Amino acid sequence: MKALVAVKRVIDYNVKPRLKSDGSGVDLTNVKMSINPFDEIAVEEAIRLKEAGKVSEVVLVSIGSSKSEETIRTGLAMGADRGILVNTGDPAIEPLAVAKILKSIAESEQVGIVIVGKQAIDDDCNQTGQMLSALLDWPQGTFASVVDIQSADKVLVTREIDGGLQTLELDLPAVVTTDLRLNEPRFASLPNIMKAKKKPVSKVSLADLGLPENFIEPRLIVQKTEAPEVRQAGVKVADAAELIDKLRNEAGVL
Template sequence: MSLKILVGCKRVIDYAVKIRIRPDNKGVVTQGVKHSLNPFDEIAVEEAVRMKEKKMAKEILAVSIGPQASQDTLRTALAMGCDKALHVNVDEKSAETLLPVQVSKILAKIAEQEKVEMVILGKQAIDDDCNATAQMTAAHLNWPQATNASKIESKDDKTVLVTREIDGGLEEIEYKLPIVISADLRLNEPRYATLPNIMKAKKKPIDKKTPSDLGVDITPKMEILSVQEPAKREAGTKVADVDELLTKLKEAGRI
């Protein structure tokens, strides 16, 4: 098996950063804030690299859709072992309102143009938690989809066996290629890029396109009215016994 794989690489605010709301309540503070490769996408990249090491894949294309700084995310993917990188440039303001349906159309167009046989995406991004891009990409391509994958194995040149995490446990399904897969948390543990690979990645070229080059309209389909922090939890109350607990619950109208 010698697949050509596309992996999605979204640039998100680093998981360790404390999120702050902007003064205008229209979004979160991004200026001067550390960003990194979305953790679930990092798992997707790692799986693609492992498949190449097992001779299941011949080439890995990393794709990021976002502002100019998204190229740093692609450099990370290249340092981890991806062969090529493509940046679809979207300005900061448009990136804030970019929806999974628009992202999926872009990824589907690239998959068609690059003639890839497998698309691996993180199951969700940690900024919007949509968990929809992989499913929509499969729909646009009319390919089978294997979501929440925790294991991927090669059966033959045309078939893969994917273990999916579902509510009832694990589910094993054979899929015919081409396919779209979304990576779950337990699929693998991503490697750390070595310093030599990081230095090599800095010199690798990154192809550039725009949504219009791909015939995709990214006109905002939604308007952000307000972004607010979750309400702070009120302090708890200690009770001496069950009778007092029942009394307080009745007074609060909860029973």
């Protein structure tokens, strides 16, 4: 069984984003980029399933400019087998378009399971996995904290819900989205980083997938981007009596 994992190139989570001067979006000039952390968890889980003999091949796919090949190479250095780069240029692509592209690849590759991060840290949409499941008409297990493939046609997914944990038995093929508690991604060793440079990465266009060039045009228009308000500094109080006084007379919460 093949496992397909989607990986996205995003601003590194340690970097504080800055806005463009005209407020049209986030300035990416000379900003460190890396693999989306939730996608890195998805890659790690697929590799573990392969190491356990449950998956025969791990295929990575990234959608974006040629720079996204670096993101694929990161996953290959962790242990994935090969990659597919769908070159769509630099414009940001909305989740529905991403889901339709992944649907085309999942069908052509005849994969048994698709594993994606539950969301990307740049837009926090949390939509792609669910949309992909609907387009493929496959069952889905979202926010997975445990993924256990029982057989060639069954997988158990434990997911976190408001009331605790829920375990679902899904028919394969299925779509799974990963949560933070699923695993801790490994560090790629230097030998594996060198090996990753020789692993195959196929480069395809929208035309190769049978999709029109205007397919990725956004349906939503961002009018303006603003930074959040700076949080005001707090104050120290000498004792509980002063705290009660400030809560009553200044904050008005008592």
